[in-house]
Amino acid sequence: MTPTPAEPFGARLRRAMDERGPLCVGIDPHASLLADWGLSDDIAGLERFAMTVVEALADRVAVLKPQSAFFERFGSRGVAVLERAVADSRAAGALVLMDAKRGDIGSTMAAYAATYLDPASPLFSDAVTVSPYLGYGSLRPALDLARESGTGVFVLALTSNPEGAEVQHAVRADGSTVAATMLDHLRAENAGAAPLGSYGAVVGATLGTTLGAAGADLAINGPLLAPGIGAQGATAADLPKVFGAAVRDVVPNVSRGVLRHGPDVAALRESAARFAGEVREAAAA
């Protein structure tokens, strides 16, 4: 069993961001990337891909984000590779954010929470992404277990894909948008936490012009995972425009933008360092 972290996730994340920079790189073994890397679309290719990313980056980036779907598609042996990628990444000092986007009624949510946030689980991770669209309250088992186990939860608030707006920008009876309501919940969850709360929001880096429409107050005293940089068209320069003063709490995510440079370990490292430099420059501008 993995020992329970001594500090809350938010404190561990803030330190990692200070020491390593805020970049989060995805471990997304797309079939097309396996082919580009000269790997077979099978368990051997999956394992080589994932372990190469871990070898290249786990000792230098703040966060690695395995995309669970790409492992699950190989069945139980894919999940075994995912377990190893998580354990090896954590052993090398990276925080692992499992991108599983789970969400269900509370009793089932408790099982999802145990899968990713209970130190006794083989998939124990530092944090997990969850979907609040069965109602924020349905996430309570994950929110509570995260508090107990020193882990974190990232709630989908304003996703990077254009289709998200039809749900997330919807206006509720009190005039607030659904996304703003999720951010309000997270702000309440993180109240009083220092140096950073453990309950994050996912807010796409792609949302430059639509963020205002969502009435979003991004000051939640928690981390803001910002996917969409690279393959989806956003750049590091968009971060201050999208996030304003909250940019100091942003964890920018790049997956394909870095991974397309593999399988060469040095090239993966160089690409991640280049994105990290762009993020630093954008934040300082």
Ligand SMILES: O=c1ccn([C@@H]2O[C@H](COP(=O)(O)O)[C@@H](O)[C@H]2O)c(=O)[nH]1
């Ligand atoms: O709103 C969201 C939430 C999650 N994602 C995930 O992030 C990566 C992005 O990959 P890129 O290759 O950098 O586009 C991927 O795993 C998505 O599932 C997101 O893109 N948007």
